[in-house]
Structures are given as C-alpha cells and as structure tokens.
Amino acid sequence: MTDHKPGGDLALGGQRVHERLTQEEPELIARVLTRIQDEVADYRRLPVEELAGDIARITQQAVRAFARSLREDRQLNDAELRQIGASAVRRAEEGFPLEAVLTAYHVGAREIFAVGSAEAGSADVADLLDVADRVLAFVGTVTGAVTRGYLEELRTKVGQEHTARRTLLSVLADGGPVDVVARSAGITLPARYLVLSVELGPHADEASPGVDADIAIRRKLRRFLAAFERSCGEGVLASLDGPGGLVLLPLAGRLSAVPEWHALVDAAGRAAGVDVLAAADTATPPEVRLVAARTGEVLDVLRWFGRPPGLYRLDDVLVEYQLTRPGEARDRLAAVLAPLDAHPELVETLSAYLELDTNRRRTAARLHVHPNTVDYRLRRVRDLTGIDPLHPAGLPRIIAALAARRATVPRN
Template identity: 30%
Template sequence: MCAPSRTVRWTMNLEAQVQAYADRLGRPIIVFDVEFNVIAFSVHDRDVDHARLAIILSHKGSSRARESIREYRVGQADAPVRIPPLDGGMTRHVAPVRHEGQLVGYVSSTIPDETPDEQLAEDDAIREGRAQIGVILAAMALGHREDEDRALRLVTALVDGDPAQRTRAADELLTGSLVSPVPHYTVITLSTPAADANTATLRLVLDRALSVIPVFPRLKAVGAVIDGEAVIVVPYEIDRQRLAALLDIPAFSELHAGIGGAHSPLTDAHHSRREAGIAARGAAVDPSRGRIVHWDELGLDRILLQLPLQELSTSDLPAPVQRLLDNQSGPDLAETLEAYLDCGCDAQRTAQELHVHRSTLYYRLDRVRAIADIDLSDGSVRRELHTALRVATLAGLR
C-alpha cells in the first residue's frame, strides 16, 4: 500500500482513539509528538480556551509550555503530571505517551486549578486508551522516517546521480505519486551561510515549504535535506510571495533560498539543482540581492559565482582596480565608479542615483582616473573595471 493511504488510515484511527480518550477523561485533549508538534486534538462542546486555540492553530506547543513539560520531567514520569498555570493560563494535566517503553508523545488537557488529585486518578480504560494512541504515534513516526528515507534516496539520485540513476528515480517519484507530473520542474535550495547548519531547522522548513511554495497547492512537491541544505523539487512554479513569507518566520531568519530555472522532463531536474545552488551562493555572498535569489535574474553573476571566490585576493584583480581599492578613499571611489558604469556612463543619471551634484560626480571620476591611471572613454577598460569590481564584491574584497 502506498504511503498516502497508510497515513490516512493512521490519522483516522488516531482521531477515533483521541476522541474516545477525551470522552473517557471528560475534557478536551491535545496530542503532541516528541517534538511538540500537534498531531491530533479532540472535539468538544464548550468554548475553547485561548491558549488551546493558539496551539491548535499554530500546530506547535508554545516554547514556554515545552519548557515546563521538560522542567516537570513529564517524559520520565510513569503517570500524568500536574503543571501549574503559565502566564495567567489554566493548570495542565500532561501525560507521557509510550510504545514499548519508548516516549512517542504527550497528551495534554487543561483542568480547573481547584481540581483535587483524586478526581484525576486514571483507570485501566484510560491507560489502555493512551497505550493505543502510543501504538499509532509510533507507527506514524516510523512511517514518517521511512518516507523521509525514501525521499532522500530518490531526490539525491535525481539531482546528484548518473543518467541511469536519474531515470530510475524520476520513474519511482512519478509512479509512486510523490511528485506531480507536469510540463517542467524547478528546484529550490534552502540553506544557511553558517558551516554548521541546523538539520532540525532545515527539516522543519522543508516540511512547511513542501506544502506552501508550489504555485498550485494541489501539485505535490518532493524534497530532502541533503548535505546541509533542503533541496525541493517543485512541479511547475514556485510562489515567491509564500516563500518570502515562510523565510520571514523568526525560526528561519538565518536561511536563504536559491531558485533554479524550469527544466523538463523530471530527469533534467539536476540542471535546476545546479542553478539553484549557484543562486543560493549569490544570496550568501551578496546580501544586497536579498535572501531569495533566482537563477533567471543573475545575469553575469551566473558565471562569476562559479569562480573560486574564496581563493581570490586583491592581487588577482586587474592593476587599476587594485590601485583604486588600495587608496584611502578607494571604497567610496569604487562605489562611485561602479554606479557610473551601472548607469551606462550617463553622468546625469549617476548623480541622481548617488544623490550628489554633477560637479561632485565629475570631481570623483577625475580622482578615479588619476588613482587608477585609466581612460574611462575606452570601452574595453570600462568592461574590465565593471567585471573586476563585481568580482571584488562577490569575493568580499571591498
């Protein structure tokens, strides 16, 4: 049976078990996995408290609630633990959920502060109900790990394998309905400039990105965390606004994204993967581009970003640029020169861009000519200067 059908079956069984457990307790409950993600919650007749509503809507327990569950060592307890109110909320009754002795989650409910302990005593039916929830949570966790392993194997083969491996991976992804069949595919990479990328953060952003960034939500994307970055194969197109909103979440504030071009068929997704990696490098080395960089917008940087930038030094730059950057006023003059070249050597437009008087611009350009010993009327010199200044920026030399 394919993974989606298995997941649906587990979810239906879990919902039934959770509701039966809540009915036996006589109060609504929320079920978390060991990472405090909301897995299920019961229905109820009375008004829901604000804290519970916030948890349900965010699909995640609050950081303060997670800390209190750890503080009261619920994971090591043999029975439910009473946790005092937090920040004006209600008292919580939190029970560990285990399967074969392994912690697989928590069941949480709120109770009136004055509830005596004897009213919270468990009977065999409640304990058995929690055990049944544990069986399902363990099965879901195992299935999730199996799905992750399968996705890692197939996506790695698709974007990094040889032609035969790419063909087999594409066939399995399509026949297994792990990715939707469409005219073309785009690869996106999500990573952090830090050498020690947080795998948990990458897995979390991967899970969310799979469901939010395809332009058409009904189309199924597939992804995996490979070598310290989340790699996602998206059918058709990426919704950049939803991607930007995702990266605006505080937990993902250190991440940046590279978006490759669209390629067809699926076996050619490795080309988009390569392009996405180059675009991501652009986001990492040039913050002025922003945290989301698209291959289609790179221009000349498509080539420059493939240079061994980390190995370059000022001595690798053309002599005029070296002289300019070595001068005390070099950084400001280099900025003026680059703006002038960006504006097609249009003095009026450059002055407007830099918010300076035209006479000030002419003075600065004369200083550039004198220090670098160059003729700005020579087109080949302008090309050399423009390219060298861009390389210096990407290599962090200015």
C-alpha cells in the first residue's frame, strides 16, 4: 500500500489542483451547466430562471465543496452534504427525475476532473491517479446524499402527515367530524382560518418553448405555498392545481388585520412570479365548508366583472355578487345580450371596452382595429340590445348584463 499524499499537495502541471479549481471556478461552473443541458435532456426543459438560479447555485456549492475537501484532505462534511441533499429535495418537490439529477452530478464530476487535470504531464501520473480516485469518491458520496434527500422527500409527500392533512382539508371543505379527524392526526386546529379561494395566472415559463410546462406549474405552486408556510407555519392547508384552488391559513397575530391579508397574498404572488386573484373571508373550522363555497362564488364574480389581480372580500363586490345570484332577474339580464350570440366580435369589443374603462382608443389598440371600428361595433350593440354603451346612462345595465351572461355561460 502506498503512502497517502495530502489532497492539498496534489498538483498537476505544476499547480495544486484545488487552487486551479478555485481560480477557474466561474468558467468551470459555466462549462458544467452547458454540458448538463447538452447531455441531460430533462434539464433542457427547466425554466431559464431555475437553471441560472438554483441549479447554478448548487453547482457552485458542489465545486467549492470538492475543492475544500481536497485542500483539507477530507471527505465532504455534514453541512456540505446537507446542501446537496436540500437541492435534491427541491427537485423531488418539482417531480424532476432522480435519474437526471444523478446524471448531472456525474457530468459535473467529469468536468471538474477535466479542468483540474488540463495541464497534467507525464511526470504527474501518480497525482493524476490520486485525483481521479478522489473524484470517484466524491461522486459516490454525492450520489448517496442526493438519493437520500430525494427519496426522503418522496416518503414525506406520501407519508402519514401528508395524508392526515389532506384528509383534514377534505373534511373541512366537504363537512364532517373535523375535531375527530384532527385529534386522530395529532393536529391542533386554530380558532379561525383565513379562507382563500385563489386563481393563479400562468407563469411565463409555462408557455416557453422547450420548457416542461408541468414542472413549471409545480414549481409555481411550490413557491406560492412556501410563501404562506414561511409566514404561517405548518398549519397551512391547500388544495391547488395549475389555475388555483383553496388555501386555509391559520389566523394568528400577523394575520389579524385585512392589510396583512393583502400583503401576504401579494408576497405569495411575487414568490410564484404570477398574478393572483383571491377572494377571502374568515371561518371557524366548522364554518369552513360554507365560507369556502362563498369565497368560491366571490371569485367567480371577480372573474365575471374582470376585476384586476388582488385580494377581495364579499364587501368589495356586494352589488356585483347580488346581481349574479341565480334567479329570474339574472336570467333576464343575460338574455339582454342574447342578440349578440351571433356576433362574437361585438361581445369581444364590448368586453374590452368595459375592462378598459370605456376608453375607445385603448380598446382599439387591444383589438388591433381602428377606433372608428370600435365606435361602429358599440353602435351595433346598441341597435341589437337597446342599451347604449356609449352613453353613461346605459353603462350600469350593460355591465350587469355582461356579468349575468358570464355567470350563465361561464367562459372557458
């Protein structure tokens, strides 16, 4: 057995390997990222923001961890392995393939070796073999950390706590023995919840060519919920898909006032990188079922009236809510616009005109038509319905009729 040479003394081409890796770190990281995208197809479907952010960050951490371990002649320590494991957890949360993550680390290790040995000569064979052995040991250690972190997250997602919380949310939203379920799951119910029915706008990555839309959606939802969990702890309950859903936040000190509700929803939207339209109210656990149904109805009203992103309560849309309740009056209001069914361009123009505060020039710009065309179409609406959207007296009725129409025949 040969004598052990300290890692900090390993030199190739007249330069210590750990010093070369540190000196060329920016170029090395760029090479690793490029090679990963070239050789691992799943990474090409990731959003650019994630590649330049989280993936670049963990690549840098891994390169630095190897250089330090070489300089200090040791294996990776617990803190370094936790960083690598935490990154694997995030990939598992996004549903990113474990195989792709492991392959990326192997690609990175090969690039580390290539850079570190670039100047090696015939006199460096012994050190070159030692460096290669240390790179292989590094890959083995990293592979174990990645696999553990990834699989532990999967077990968590399907584990007992996850199942219990999903069951509790289902009972709260659908009605049932809430206290019994909470006790059996070991969950302490708050005195009140902030009930949010939310609609999330699409993230730009969802429509980006070459980006896996499913991963982009899961990432959006993860970031959205993480913002709530940072503020409200583990008591957050949510049922969300791509477009939105239901969120229950335990009411605590920082959520005691309405301005804090607005701030928290705004922060969650920024974290997810999307616009958020939300209807909010508070409820005791037994009241969640009824309140969630009502906030869902308020969210529909917000959509029908084209309200901008933000958080709203029933009090903010009392008139609009009442106008769109099912009944004979709503049906008759919707029927006012029935003559427009054969003229979709008139409905489109009327909708844009009202959404843009009756500004005909902005309406023309949105529809890519001449302002005179907008005037002509609005006069046609008047002729067909008997209500003049160009006259202030006609606006309340035409707005109500359009909302009633949307409530009767919801848009896709």
